[in-house]
Amino acid sequence: EAQVTQNPRYLITVTGKKLTVTCSQNMNHEYMSWYRQDPGLGLRQIYYSMNVEVTDKGDVPEGYKVSRKEKRNFPLILESPSPNQTSLYFCASSSHIRDRGPNTEAFFGQGTRLTVV
Amino acid sequence: GQQLNQSPQSMFIQEGEDVSMNCTSSSIFNTWLWYKQDPGEGPVLLIALYKAGELTSNGRLTAQFGITRKDSFLNISASIPSDVGIYFCAGQKGGFKTIFGAGTRLFVKA
Numbered sequence: 455e456a457q458v459t460q461n462p463r464y465l466i467t468v469t470g471k472k473l474t475v476t477c478s479q480n481m482n483h484e485y486m487s488w489y490r491q492d493p494g495l496g497l498r499q500i501y502y503s504m505n506v507e508v509t510d511k512g513d514v515p516e517g518y519k520v521s522r523k524e525k526r527n528f529p530l531i532l533e534s535p536s537p538n539q540t541s542l543y544f545c546a547s548s549s550h551i552r553d554r555g556p557n558t559e560a561f562f563g564q565g566t567r568l569t570v571v
Numbered sequence: 572g573q574q575l576n577q578s579p580q581s582m583f584i585q586e587g588e589d590v591s592m593n594c595t596s597s598s599i600f601n602t603w604l605w606y607k608q609d610p611g612e613g614p615v616l617l618i619a620l621y622k623a624g625e626l627t628s629n630g631r632l633t634a635q636f637g638i639t640r641k642d643s644f645l646n647i648s649a650s651i652p653s654d655v656g657i658y659f660c661a662g663q664k665g666g667f668k669t670i671f672g673a674g675t676r677l678f679v680k681a
Contacts, residue, residue, distance in 0.1 A: 562614050
């Protein structure tokens with residue numbers, strides 16, 4: 455079954471304690487992306503990756519790091535989490551279709567609810 | 572950062588009614604996307620639009636890419652209770668950088 459898997463689904467942590475949220479897709483997609491969702495703000499893109507070892511900043515990259523060492527995995531790293539990073543996080547993956555944009559097949563994970571206290 | 576203005580914020584309708592929502596921006600986009608999000612789930616892509624003026628349907632859903640490339644609308648015909656959820660528009664200027672609207676929360680009364 456085609457899917458994007460995020461772990462953990464729920465996480466409560468303390469300020470300053472480094473954490474990693476993992477994301478894995480089984481569809482051999484080139485494109486992967488991380489978003490955060492906050493009430494009234496919709497989804498805001500944190501980082502995206504167009505292929506292995508190719509990453510770029512989205513709209514709100516401050517305080518986050520990513521890596522893309524393998525095609526299937528795109529972990530989100532918070533080196534020193536702060537309370538303003540409390541949010542619902544989504545990972546997404548897509549495949550580029552010729553003559554179309556990369557989002558023609560956009561799959562989202564089920565989300566990771568992060569609370570930083 | 573850049574913003575998409577999505578309206579309305581919420582809609583309360585009767586089952587069977589048609590629904591219309593739209594997104595506008597001060598910037599030009601190359602791609603417009605419409606998603607639906609159910610509670611506790613990630614967004615699901617409904618329709619993708621790639622050309623100005625393009626009109627695309629997916630069952631009871633129809634979306635259009637505005638001629639100016641600065642807006643898009645989504646229509647849902649003959650709404651049913653399972654249409655309840657949050658609908659998001661999203662725009663891409665090129666590559667994979669994506670901007671989302673704040674969402675339209677749809678409530679359908681049976």
